[in-house]
Amino acid sequence: MSMNAQTAALLTILVAPLTAVVVLFLLRERGTRVAGWIAGASVAISLTAALTIVPALYRGQAPAVTFPWIPDAGIEFSLHVDWLTLPFLVTEAAVTLVAIAYSWGYHHTDERTSVFYALLLLFGLGMSGTTLADDMVLFYVFWELMLVASSVLILMWGEGERRGPIALKYFIFTHLGSLMVLVGLIVLYGATGTDTFSALRAGVTLDPGLTRTVIGLFLVGFSVKMAVFPVHLWLPDAHTVAPMPVTIMLAAAMLSMGTYGILRFPLSIFPRAQVAPFALPMMIGGVLSEVYGALMALAERDIKRIIAYSSVSQMGYILFGLGTLTADGITGATLHVVYHAIVKALLFMGAGWVLKSTGRRYINELGGLAKQMPLAAICTGLGALAIAGMPPFCIFDSEWMIFSGGFHTAHIGLSVVTLLGSLLTVVYAAQLIMGIFFGSQPEGLTVKKPHWAIVAPTALLTALAFIEGVFPAMLFDWVAHELPLILGGQW
Amino acid sequence: MTGNVWVIVPMLCLGMGAFAIYLVARLVTKENGLLASLTTGVFVAALVAWVPLVTATRQALATGGPLPIWGDKASGSVALRSDPGALVIVGVALALGALTSIYSGRYLARDRRKELYYPLLLLMVTGLCGTVLAADLFNLYLFIELMSIAAYVLVAFRRHSRRAIEAGFKYLVMGSVGTILFLAGVALIYRERGTIALPLLSLAPANAPGIWTRAGLAFFLVGLGVKGALVPLHTWLPDAHGRAPSSISALLSGIIIQSAFYALLKVCLGTGMSARALGGVLIAVSMANMTLGNAVALVQSDTKRLLGYSTVAQTGYMMFGIGIGLHYGIPEAIQAGFFLLVAHAAMKALAFLSKGVHRFYLNTSTLEELRGTASQLPLVAVTFTVALGGLAGVPPLAGFISKWFILGRVLQPGEPLAYVGLAVFLLNTLLSLGYYLPVVARLFVAPDAVPGRTTGRIGVSAWMAVPLVAAAALVIAIGLYPGPWWTWLEGIGPYLLGR
Numbered sequence: 001m002s003m004n005a006q007t008a009a010l011l012t013i014l015v016a017p018l019t020a021v022v023v024l025f026l027l028r029e030r031g032t033r034v035a036g037w038i039a040g041a042s043v044a045i046s047l048t049a050a051l052t053i054v055p056a057l058y059r060g061q062a063p064a065v066t067f068p069w070i071p072d073a074g075i076e077f078s079l080h081v082d083w084l085t086l087p088f089l090v091t092e093a094a095v096t097l098v099a100i101a102y103s104w105g106y107h108h109t110d111e112r113t114s115v116f117y118a119l120l121l122l123f124g125l126g127m128s129g130t131t132l133a134d135d136m137v138l139f140y141v142f143w144e145l146m147l148v149a150s151s152v153l154i155l156m157w158g159e160g161e162r163r164g165p166i167a168l169k170y171f172i173f174t175h176l177g178s179l180m181v182l183v184g185l186i187v188l189y190g191a192t193g194t195d196t197f198s199a200l201r202a203g204v205t206l207d208p209g210l211t212r213t214v215i216g217l218f219l220v221g222f223s224v225k226m227a228v229f230p231v232h233l234w235l236p237d238a239h240t241v242a243p244m245p246v247t248i249m250l251a252a253a254m255l256s257m258g259t260y261g262i263l264r265f266p267l268s269i270f271p272r273a274q275v276a277p278f279a280l281p282m283m284i285g286g287v288l289s290e291v292y293g294a295l296m297a298l299a300e301r302d303i304k305r306i307i308a309y310s311s312v313s314q315m316g317y318i319l320f321g322l323g324t325l326t327a328d329g330i331t332g333a334t335l336h337v338v339y340h341a342i343v344k345a346l347l348f349m350g351a352g353w354v355l356k357s358t359g360r361r362y363i364n365e366l367g368g369l370a371k372q373m374p375l376a377a378i379c380t381g382l383g384a385l386a387i388a389g390m391p392p393f394c395i396f397d398s399e400w401m402i403f404s405g406g407f408h409t410a411h412i413g414l415s416v417v418t419l420l421g422s423l424l425t426v427v428y429a430a431q432l433i434m435g436i437f438f439g440s441q442p443e444g445l446t447v448k449k450p451h452w453a454i455v456a457p458t459a460l461l462t463a464l465a466f467i468e469g470v471f472p473a474m475l476f477d478w479v480a481h482e483l484p485l486i487l488g489g490q491w
Numbered sequence: 492m493t494g495n496v497w498v499i500v501p502m503l504c505l506g507m508g509a510f511a512i513y514l515v516a517r518l519v520t521k522e523n524g525l526l527a528s529l530t531t532g533v534f535v536a537a538l539v540a541w542v543p544l545v546t547a548t549r550q551a552l553a554t555g556g557p558l559p560i561w562g563d564k565a566s567g568s569v570a571l572r573s574d575p576g577a578l579v580i581v582g583v584a585l586a587l588g589a590l591t592s593i594y595s596g597r598y599l600a601r602d603r604r605k606e607l608y609y610p611l612l613l614l615m616v617t618g619l620c621g622t623v624l625a626a627d628l629f630n631l632y633l634f635i636e637l638m639s640i641a642a643y644v645l646v647a648f649r650r651h652s653r654r655a656i657e658a659g660f661k662y663l664v665m666g667s668v669g670t671i672l673f674l675a676g677v678a679l680i681y682r683e684r685g686t687i688a689l690p691l692l693s694l695a696p697a698n699a700p701g702i703w704t705r706a707g708l709a710f711f712l713v714g715l716g717v718k719g720a721l722v723p724l725h726t727w728l729p730d731a732h733g734r735a736p737s738s739i740s741a742l743l744s745g746i747i748i749q750s751a752f753y754a755l756l757k758v759c760l761g762t763g764m765s766a767r768a769l770g771g772v773l774i775a776v777s778m779a780n781m782t783l784g785n786a787v788a789l790v791q792s793d794t795k796r797l798l799g800y801s802t803v804a805q806t807g808y809m810m811f812g813i814g815i816g817l818h819y820g821i822p823e824a825i826q827a828g829f830f831l832l833v834a835h836a837a838m839k840a841l842a843f844l845s846k847g848v849h850r851f852y853l854n855t856s857t858l859e860e861l862r863g864t865a866s867q868l869p870l871v872a873v874t875f876t877v878a879l880g881g882l883a884g885v886p887p888l889a890g891f892i893s894k895w896f897i898l899g900r901v902l903q904p905g906e907p908l909a910y911v912g913l914a915v916f917l918l919n920t921l922l923s924l925g926y927y928l929p930v931v932a933r934l935f936v937a938p939d940a941v942p943g944r945t946t947g948r949i950g951v952s953a954w955m956a957v958p959l960v961a962a963a964a965l966v967i968a969i970g971l972y973p974g975p976w977w978t979w980l981e982g983i984g985p986y987l988l989g990r
Contacts, residue, residue: 070974072981073896137895141886148885155932164932172924179917186895190902207905 006056006063010079012049013089013128016042017121024118031114036104039117043100043124047093050128053081057481064134064198075195080134083481084268087334088260089131091341095253096124098345098457103245105453106352116157123149123249130257136185136195143181146254147174150246158241166237173234177224180217181261187214188269200269201485211274218266219278226258228289228319232312236296239308244352247304251311251348252341259318259337263330263486267322271488275325282323283406283414287421289316294424298431301362303351306432307344310387313425314340320418321402327483327491329405334479335398339468343386343395346461350380353458354436357448363435365445370437372447375455377437379462384429386465389422394468495547495559498571500540501581502620508533509613516606523605527596527954530609534589534616541582548573552982558691560626569688572626575982579829580623580753583836584746588616590958591738594844597954598738598851608648615641615742619750623757628677628687631754632670635718639666642747646735658727658734665727669717676710679703680762689761693989700763708764712772715758718751720803721810722779729791729799737847740795741840744802749832752806756813756987766988770818773810774912780807781919788926792857794846797926798839801882804923805835811912812897813987819904822984827896829980834881834889834969841962842878845871848959852949858930863941865934867949870956872934874963881966883927884920889969894920896977 020042024035031038056063064080081089100120107116126146133139155167189195191206206214220231227235239247266275293313300306314336321333353376354369355361370377386393399422406415468475483491512529520526547559552575562569592612599605618641621634643666647659681687683703700708717724728748732740759769784804791797812828815821848871849855849864865872881888898916901909951959969976 069972070977072974072977073899137886137892140895141891144886144891148880152935156935156937164929164936168925168928168932171928172921175924176921179921182898183913183917186898187902189899 006053006061007065009049009052010063010065010081010132013046013093013132014079014125016045016049017125017128021118021121021125024114024121027114029111029114032109032111035114035117036100039121040097040100040104042121043093043097046124046128047090047097050086050089050093054086054478057081057083057086066134069135069137074193075137076135077138078134078196079132079138080198081132082485083478084260084263084485085131087338087475087478087482088256089128091256091338092124092127092131092253095249095341095345096120096127098349098461099245099248101453101457102248102349102352103453105451105455106244106356112156116153119149119153120245120249123153123246124253127253127257131260134197136189136197140178140182140185143178143257146257147171147178150242150250150254153246154238154242157243157246159243160241163241166241170234170238174224177221177231180221180224181265184214184217184221184265197264197268204269211270212277215266215270215275215278219262219282222258222261222265223285223319224258225261226255226315226319227312228285228315229292229312232289232293232315235312236305236308239311240302240304244348244355247308248345248348251308252345255311255315256337256341258315259322259333262322263334263482267330267486272325272490275487279323279325279409280411283320283409283411286316286318286320286323287414287417289313289319290418291316291421291424294421294428297428298424301364303354303361303363303366303432303436304348306363306428307347307351310347310425310428311340311344314344314387317399317402317418321405324402324405324409325487326405326408328401328408330483330486331476331479332398332401332403332405334482335401335472335475336395338475339394339398339465342461342465342468343383343393346383346458346465347380347387349454349458349461350376350383353450353454354380356454357450358445360445363432365442366436367439367445368437368441369445369447373437375459376450377433379458381433381437382462382465384433386469388426388429392469393465394472397469397472493563494561494569495544495573496561497540497544497547498559498561498573498624501537501544501585502617502624504533504537504540505613505617505620508536509610509617512613513606513610516609521605523600524596524954526605526609527592527599530592530595530613531589533613534585534592538582538585538589541578541585544573545578545582548575548578549982552986562626569626570630571621571624572691573624575980575986576753576756576829577623579833579980579983580746580750581620583833584616584619584742584750587742587745587836587840588612590840590962591741591844594847594955594958595738597952598736598847602649602736604648608645611641611645612739612742615645615747619747622754623750625754626689628680628689628758631689631758632674632677635673635751635754636670638747638750639670639718642666642731642739642743645739646731646743648736648739652734655734658730662727662731665717665724669714669724671714672710672717673714676707676714679707679710683707684762689757692757692760692986698763704763708759708762711755711758711762715751715755716776718748719755720748720780720806721776722783722803722807725780725784725803728803729796732799732802733793733796737795737843737850740798741843744798744843745836745840748802748806749809749836752810760987760989766817766820770814770816773814774818774908777807777810777814778912778915780804780810781915782807785919785922785926789922791926792859794849794856794858794861794930795843797858797930798842798846801923801926802839804919805831805839805882807919808894808897808916809835811916812901815901815904815909815912816984817987819906819909820988821900821903822988822990824897824900824903825984825987826977826980827893827900829983830896830973830977831890831893833976833980834893834966837962837965837969838878838881838888838890841874841959841966842882844955844959844962845875845878848951848955851955852951858933861930862933863936867947868951869948870951871959874959875934876931877963877966879927879931881970883924887967887970889966889973892970892973896973
């Protein structure tokens with residue numbers, strides 16, 4: 001592929017959804033019937049464009065585009081794709097695509113439907129832009145775009161009376177994290193006078209105290225987006241209130257942007273020696289989050305909240321993996337991002353299927369549905385097995401790598417705790433499945449036939465969770481390429 | 492009187508236009524649309540006349556020649572002098588004036604005494620131009636009084652409302668105390684120095700100020716501090732900006748406060764206060780402005796008072812950038828402060844104008860009454876959202892990029908004070924989300940959830956729609972493409988630092 005074709009592909013990733021957003025806003029009420037299809041097609045194009053770049057990466061090229069933006073301040077509009085970007089970019093685009101497909105069946109149609117899809121696209125656009133940006137201002141612009149779009153979605157289409165306050169809480173809480181990130185970015189910008197990441201990778205010399213502050217701010221700021229304990233407080237409410245397609249995008253794609261941030265900033269810019277003091281706190285934070293999230297998931301009765309707390313727990317594994325600062329740990333963490341996206345989207349889709357069919361959301365009001373909804377039971381059940389880390393499903397592979405990373409460090413004790421903590425996952429996953437699909441059926445539970453667009457993506461993801469678990473080689477290969485970009489390539 | 496005639500032409504346009512429009516209104520017609528068009532014409536003419544002044548000033552700065560002046564060369568007294576900061580403020584004021592007078596073409600349709608409104612609007616902006624261009628303390632006093640008196644009357648313009656009268660009176664009393672203090676300061680300075688000229692900042696007296704000058708400077712800080720809404724002298728602002736007609740509030744919050752603030756900078760630096768000392772004062776006051784403005788805005792129930800307190804806070808952000816720039820001698824931090832000044836003018840004017848449309852069509856004033864109005868006034872809901880999003884610093888709008896510039900520059904000295912300031916600044920940004928976002932959320936509440944709210948769409952008059960769309964486009968354009976605006980402000984930092 002020539003350079004021009006690469007540039008075109010790179011721009012298409014952003015321009016395709018953007019065009020669709022403009023079209024949808026222009027159509028408004030007139031576009032209600034076609035809105036879902038327009039949105040789906042644009043994201044499919046975006047995803048395809050992202051995949052066409054892969055061969056160029058294998059040839060050792062790094063596709064990039066740069067336009068002058070604010071020349072006086074040294075700020076450019078630059079996009080790039082490297083091995084670190086790729087897994088996140090593809091995951092995010094794929095999740096957006098399945099979330100949109102799921103909306104065809106899940107979301108009721110009214111005169112605001114075009115706006116709904118346009119905002120979903122903007123949410124996705126914010127995430128792809130975040131991964132593609134090679135410039136700090138641009139990064140932050142996209143970073144906040146995903147927050148703005150998702151909070152508007154929660155505000156306007158949230159379920160329940162409290163959506164207003166919850167959208168506000170979500171916005172302010174995660175904006176606090178963003179501001180910490182912003183300070184870090186500004187310090188780097190002030191210290192180097194440049195704002196492209198590529199230039200930062202060449203090395204930053206800062207006062208040691210300042211370096212620690214900046215790394216600390218980045219880690220805490222991005223942890224808010226990842227929603228690890230104790231900065232997860234926005235997550236359960238936002239996930240519960242958001243309409244299901246938005247929940248899928250929040251849980252499966254947006255949380256991983258925090259991981260991307262940690263990999264892109266503190267771990268890429270600073271050498272190993274400067275990051276090393278943060279390794280143990282990250283591992284401890286990871287373990288706490290893992291155990292806390294699992295315990296809370298056990299205590300909850302609302303299906304959406306159970307799965308939401310499971311995210312807090314799963315993000316704990318990722319933070320633990322990153323904190324090991326080992327090749328296995330970081331590979332595992334990145335893989336876990338992708339696999340968690342698949343499985344978490346699958347679980348939420350299964351939950352949405354049950355919600356939509358029965359109109360109930362508490363596990364004590366549900367039960368014995370395996371007979372009426374066998375396919376839902378199979379898909380969700382396999383999803384629950386996957387999240388519990390059972391082989392041969394995909395999460396087993398990434399957890400293996402994360403634990404292996406843990407045992408390569410000096411903190412064997414912590415690694416053992418992590419390993420044992422994963423037992424809790426089995427308990428809440430079992431509780432979820434037993435509560436919904438087995439046991440005695442409560443009075444008056446009726447089941448409606450689901451829309452095909454709810455069934456198809458759920459089944460597809462179930463298959464994917466299995467296929468990725470058995471044939472993980474390609475993704476392993478992608479992820480392994482990112483290691484030279486991290487910690488100055490010191491392995 | 493001689494000099495570069497372009498210094499005086501924009502002000503002549505405005506002043507003569509004021510009298511001409513008064514005559515037209517008294518003798519020919521009181522047709523609101525016509526008066527608004529004439530006023531807009533005057534503002535546009537003044538803007539056109541302002542362009543050669545910009546060119547001349549830029550040329551002078553580029554070649555190191557003398558800045559364009561207007562005055563009596565023979566006696567050596569200079570009345571008006573153009574400088575980079577004044578040019579920016581005049582340009583912003585003229586543009587806002589044009590926008591608000593178009594807007595008034597519909598907004599004022601139900602008011603009486605239009606023959607006073609438009610001339611006063613023009614006189615207020617004339618005074619503003621004189622205030623920032625004045626080259627001696629006497630002229631500065633005259634013009635700041637002209638600006639203020641016009642503003643007092645405009646705040647109380649809707650005199651059937653007791654609250655408007657109260658707000659106007661409060662503004663009058665506090666403003667007059669401010670100008671009297673200023674005058675006292677002039678007397679003290681004159682006693683020690685024997686001159687009331689404001690020399691070019693690079694030629695400002697270098698010898699340490701004596702006791703009288705110091706006392707005079709204190710009077711200046713307080714006197715002009717009232718006009719520039721420095722906390723704790725801001726108490727008139729929420730009342731005045733909250734009760735004035737929205738078109739006037741847009742100007743008051745957008746540029747009048749800032750012009751008084753610029754006069755403060757010019758006067759203090761021109762009469763011997765060191766940039767370092769003034770910068771220190773501004774940094775301290777800026778913290779108070781941000782924190783108090785944001786904290787009190789959180790508990791407001793009236794939309795326009797909320798916007799007034801937001802102005803107090805945003806002025807604090809500007810002062811922070813400018814203060815750090817002056818204190819540590821960083822021209823770019825000053826430039827960033829002025830960048831926010833320009834961006835804020837667009838955003839705050841947009842917010843007040845959007846609010847005015849709600850008031851005009853739906854008679855709303857409290858925040859609660861805004862619930863669900865997006866279904867009736869979708870365009871205004873969008874422009875209001877752009878304005879508030881911009882003020883809250885949501886990228887990629889103008890407010891975000893201003894904050895990025897300010898934060899990027901203040902860290903340059905690497906001083907602990909700058910870091911403390913940064914922390915206060917960011918906490919305030921977070922605090923401010925607590926009142927900007929709920930307003931936006933209220934607008935978009937589904938109308939069926941609000942009792943008594945109909946869903947019928949109201950057609951917004953083109954008189955109002957055009958300025959709203961123009962200002963919203965400006966907020967987005969400054970945010971997306973800040974380069975030219977940033978370059979435009981380049982000369983201000985070195986000028987204020989006397990370089």
